[in-house]
Amino acid sequence: MTETETRKLRRRDEGFPSLLAAIHDPPPALWVRGGAGAAGDAILSERAVAVVGARACSAYGRSVARSLGRDLAAAGLVVVSGMARGVDGEAHRGALEAAGVTVAVLGCGIDRDYPAAHAELARRICERGLVVSEYEPGVEPAPWRFPARNRIIAGLCEATVVVEARERSGALITADFALEEGREVLTVPGEITSALSAGTNALLRLGATPVTCSEDVLEAFGIEPNRLTDVGVAGVHRLLGESDALASADAVVVVAGMEGALASLVGGLTPAPVVAVPTSVGYGAALEGVTALLAMLSSCAAGLTVVGIDNGFGAASAVSRLFIARDRQAAAGR
16 A cells, blocks of 8 residues: 555544544544555554644744654654644644654545645655544535544644644644533634634633643653663863763763864763754754764664753753654664
């Protein structure tokens, strides 16, 4: 079966996800594509988190959605969203950046990529995850189908995270469905003067859990974050004081202005591979360092301890979260 071929998973079938079957109005069936055929349908029964929000989101919303998608997928959760523009698309992309698993739920026929601009994103999702819909091939997108689609997003997940939402955002419908089913709802606080924060801040007033970092979401799942030591070196004496962490590390990333000298010093304290990333290149270019480190770690066992060393502003933590190995994904052979 190719990534573009579809299959039908009926509610009476053994592989139909139990969380979705338990909602008030479950779909009679799900149409599915991707996931390397029927064996990939098991993805729908794995622990999952929905990350949803505004289509016309801010640059901040895009960044947060992508970061959450990346970190939560790296922790072994399936990231579920609606493949819409804005927050949804960024959450999917973040999960893919972490080599994680993500599921897109459509509000149209399973054979359609909606929006059409996300056809390439849908292809990438199918390589590592699934695209699903309750609508059979040939069904056109319609405004009323998307709120109905949102109950499936919430129904597949133990928790829903709302990143940005206006007062009448569709993301709030997803949150309402989650609340009705007794599922956890979390939200990212926003600026009180921004219309894009009206919905999320309203959820906070109603008792939603605030999200200030990915660890807040992992805590809701009872998952401890991947082991990460952010040394934040202020001098050689501080570095030497962290020698135990370095000695037990599987990998080290050095982010500093004098990265070459510091990397040489670190290399003498640990047998682990060391990658140096200069602060001057910025976060985007630092991904090249991540790629290099991934190549070195490709044959290593899962469950790695990554030590990030920087000059005090936390860049090492941000970079090293991208390449912490996932025990769960390795065990599943993905």
